Amino acid sequence: MKLIIGDYNYSSWSMRPWMFVRHNKLDVHIERLMFESDELKQRMKGGFSNGKVPVLIDGDLEVWDSIAILEYLNEKYPHAGGLPISAEARALARSICAEMHSSFQGLRNDIPMNCRRFFPGYVIGEQAKKDINRIQQLWCYCRKNYGQSGPWLFGEFTIADAMYAPVVMRFRSVDVELNDVSQAYCETMNQCDAVAEWLDHARLEDHLFDEDELDWPSRLLW
Ligand SMILES: N[C@@H](CCC(=O)N[C@@H](CS)C(=O)NCC(=O)O)C(=O)O
Structure with missing residues (x-):
């Protein structure tokens, strides 16, 4: 494969x-x-x-x-274990994956994923802020109701965490205020081996894709 x-x-x-x-x-x-x-x-x-x-x-x-x-x-x-075990949790995992896939255009447009850059003082747009609040609502709901067995949204790592990994990369690029549960979730993601491996690959790239470069002063994250 x-x-x-x-x-x-x-x-x-x-x-x-x-x-x-x-x-x-x-x-x-x-x-x-x-x-x-x-x-x-x-x-x-x-x-x-x-x-x-x-x-x-x-x-x-x-x-x-x-x-x-x-x-x-x-x-x-x-x-x-791509999906949680109970039918109820599976349905919720699929719902939040689908919402990630179909929504959050404000966040996507405002803060493109750009793993190598940090944009100090970047002013986040209103629509992106609404998306960030909604994402935190989803994360908190999953963590509180289904996350007892581990640090991921449904305890163990599932496809829902895979879907939200790039959101964490976006948050890493700007100053964004998150609640404690969301902050802890971002730390789990940022510290996991797979993200470290992804960033190791990104570090070796120097290709500039103008479409995803913000017009804002920035510094390299490595
Ligand atoms: N909805 C698709 C989106 C795929 C997509 O837009 N991929 C981008 C890269 S992140 C791409 O291939 N862009 C090249 C292009 O649009 O020509 C998915 O979930 O995979």
């Missing part, structure tokens, strides 16, 4: 299935293709993902779109 992803520094959608693969050390080969590169255009040409990453290749099967890839990985690797 092979997971094709974009830039480690910028590709938030790629980070989601990648996190699940690497956190669980699944036997999935990773192929990174830089945004805007001829290699990416060439590689995606014969595929069905509309030129977008991430894409998972399993033999003749092509699975695209982060959430579908995560669901497929969960089916193929049930031992990885």
Whole structure:
């Protein structure tokens, strides 16, 4: 099985299935293709993902779109516990994954994922602030009601944590005030081995993707 992803520094959608693969050390080969590169255009040409990453290749099967890839990985690797055990918790995990996938445009537009940069004093827009509040509501609800067995949203790491990993990377780039539960959740994410590995890869990249660069003074995070 092979997971094709974009830039480690910028590709938030790629980070989601990648996190699940690497956190669980699944036997999935990773192929990174830089945004805007001829290699990416060439590689995606014969595929069905509309030129977008991430894409998972399993033999003749092509699975695209982060959430579908995560669901497929969960089916193929049930031992990885991609979804919580109870039907109720599974439904909630799927709801928050779906909300992540379909919403939070304010946050996405205002603070693109840019792992290498910190923007001191960045003024967060109103819509992004609303999204941040909603995300904290979701995190607190999951942690309080389902998170007793560990530090992740549903205790153990699930596809819901994979879906929210890039949000934590966005928060890492700006001064954002979070409540204690959300702050602790971000620390869990920032300190986990898979995130360290993702950032190690990002550190080796120097490709600038203007679309995701904020027009604000910044400094390198490493
Ligand atoms: N909804 C898709 C979004 C995929 C997506 O937009 N990927 C971006 C990279 S993060 C991409 O491939 N952009 C290149 C392009 O749009 O040409 C998913 O969840 O995977």
